[in-house]
Amino acid sequence: MGNHSTAFSLPQPHLQRTKLCDMEDKELEPLYVxxxxxxxQLVSSIVKPKIVQGRTLNGKDFVSFLQQILEALNKGEIPSTGSLVEIFNKAILDRCLKVYREKMDSLNLPVPVDELQKLHEMTNGEARILFDKQHFGKHHAAQSALKLEDEIKEVYRNFLLANEYQSSKLCEARFSECEDKxxxxxxxxxxxxxxxxxGFTHCNQSFVKDCVGPAKESYERRMSKMLAKSRALFIKEYNxxxxxxxxxxxxxxxVIGRFVIKFFLLEIVAWVMFIFLETYTRMFWSAESLYYNPAWHIIVSSWxxxxxxxxxxxxxxxxxxxIMLSLGVLYWRCFGRRRKRVKGSLLPLYKNSYKNSSRPRSD
Structure with missing residues (x-):
C-alpha cells in the first residue's frame, strides 16, 4: 500500500516568514518551488472539474455558484432541518384536517346547532389526538398544532354557515307550503x-317536525303570526x-220541493227557513247576537x-x-213515472196470435 502513496512534504519556503507574500518565486527556496x-500537478490529476448545467466552472463561476446557493438557503428554497420537520408535520396536519372534514361531512345538514357543536368537539378532539401521536419535533409541532386549530376553526365556521343556509332553505319551503295551505x-x-x-294542526305539526337548525326559532315566530292571522280571518268570514x-x-x-219532487211540506219548511234567515234575524238579531246564539251553535254543529x-x-x-243526484232525479222524472203509467213491456204487443186468427186463408 505504501507504493501507492502520493504524500510528500514541502520544505520551508524562506526564513523570513513574515515577508513570504511579498516575495517572488526566484527568491524562494528552489526545492520548495x-x-x-x-x-x-497532483491535485489537478486527482480533482475532477465542477460541471454545472453542462458547463465547466472556473474559479469565478464557482464563486458565483456558491453565492446563488447561499441566497437560496437564506430564502428557504433549499430544505433545511427545520423546513423538513415543518413539511413532515404539514402532511400530518393535512391528514388530521381530512379526518375532521370526513367526520363533519357525514352529518346531513341542516341539524340543530347543539348537535353540530357536539360533533365538532368530538371530531376536533380526535384530530388533535391523531396529530399528537404522529407529529415530529417540539418547537415546530407547537406551531403546526396552532395552525391545525386555526384550520379546524375555519372549516367549522364554513359548516355553521352551510347549516344556517340549509336550515333557512328548508324552513322557508315548509313555511311557504303552510302559507299556501x-x-x-x-x-x-x-x-x-x-x-x-x-289543516291547521297538520301544517303546524309538519313544520315543527321538518324545520330544524338555527333558522327554526325565527321561522317559528313567523309561523305563529301567520297561523294566528289565518285563523282570525277564517273565523271572521266563516259565519x-x-x-x-x-x-x-x-x-x-x-225549487226542489216545488218543481222537482213536488213535495209541499218540504217547500213550506224551506220557505220558513229562508224567511227566518233573511227577515227575522235581520230585524230582531244583530250579526253578533245571531252568531253567539245557542240555536246558531246547533246549526253550526249540524253543518x-x-x-x-x-x-x-x-x-x-x-x-x-x-251531479249524481241530478242524474238520479232526471232519471226518476223521465222514466220512473213512465213505468207507473205503462204496465208491462214498453214494446207493442199483439192481442191475438197468428194461430187464433179468424181471417180466411186464401190460396
Missing part, C-alpha cells in the same frame, strides 16, 4: 271549521259564508257533521254528488 509545482283553506267552497282546524250557504240551501230546497268528517269531505265531493 519544485515541490509546489509537483503538488499542483292556509290560503287554500280560506277559499273553501263549503266552509268548515273542522277542516280548517285539521258570514255559512249564513249565505244556508240561505242558498233554503232556496234550492224551495260541520254534514260537511266534513273523517269519512267524507263534502267540499271535495260536493260537485260529483250534486
Amino acid at each position: 519544485k515541490r509546489r509545482e509537483q503538488l499542483k 292556509m290560503d287554500h283553506l280560506q277559499v273553501l267552497k263549503l266552509p268548515s271549521m273542522a277542516k280548517f282546524n285539521a 258570514n259564508k255559512l249564513f249565505n250557504w244556508l240561505a242558498t240551501f233554503s232556496l234550492v230546497m224551495v 260541520e257533521m254534514i260537511v266534513y268528517s273523517p269519512i267524507l269531505d263534502l267540499d271535495r265531493w260536493a260537485i260529483p254528488i250534486v
Whole structure:
C-alpha cells in the first residue's frame, strides 16, 4: 500500500516568514518551488472539474455558484432541518384536517346547532389526538398544532354557515307550503271549521317536525303570526259564508220541493227557513247576537257533521254528488213515472196470435 502513496512534504519556503507574500518565486527556496509545482500537478490529476448545467466552472463561476446557493438557503428554497420537520408535520396536519372534514361531512345538514357543536368537539378532539401521536419535533409541532386549530376553526365556521343556509332553505319551503295551505283553506267552497282546524294542526305539526337548525326559532315566530292571522280571518268570514250557504240551501230546497219532487211540506219548511234567515234575524238579531246564539251553535254543529268528517269531505265531493243526484232525479222524472203509467213491456204487443186468427186463408 505504501507504493501507492502520493504524500510528500514541502520544505520551508524562506526564513523570513513574515515577508513570504511579498516575495517572488526566484527568491524562494528552489526545492520548495519544485515541490509546489509537483503538488499542483497532483491535485489537478486527482480533482475532477465542477460541471454545472453542462458547463465547466472556473474559479469565478464557482464563486458565483456558491453565492446563488447561499441566497437560496437564506430564502428557504433549499430544505433545511427545520423546513423538513415543518413539511413532515404539514402532511400530518393535512391528514388530521381530512379526518375532521370526513367526520363533519357525514352529518346531513341542516341539524340543530347543539348537535353540530357536539360533533365538532368530538371530531376536533380526535384530530388533535391523531396529530399528537404522529407529529415530529417540539418547537415546530407547537406551531403546526396552532395552525391545525386555526384550520379546524375555519372549516367549522364554513359548516355553521352551510347549516344556517340549509336550515333557512328548508324552513322557508315548509313555511311557504303552510302559507299556501292556509290560503287554500280560506277559499273553501263549503266552509268548515273542522277542516280548517285539521289543516291547521297538520301544517303546524309538519313544520315543527321538518324545520330544524338555527333558522327554526325565527321561522317559528313567523309561523305563529301567520297561523294566528289565518285563523282570525277564517273565523271572521266563516259565519258570514255559512249564513249565505244556508240561505242558498233554503232556496234550492224551495225549487226542489216545488218543481222537482213536488213535495209541499218540504217547500213550506224551506220557505220558513229562508224567511227566518233573511227577515227575522235581520230585524230582531244583530250579526253578533245571531252568531253567539245557542240555536246558531246547533246549526253550526249540524253543518260541520254534514260537511266534513273523517269519512267524507263534502267540499271535495260536493260537485260529483250534486251531479249524481241530478242524474238520479232526471232519471226518476223521465222514466220512473213512465213505468207507473205503462204496465208491462214498453214494446207493442199483439192481442191475438197468428194461430187464433179468424181471417180466411186464401190460396
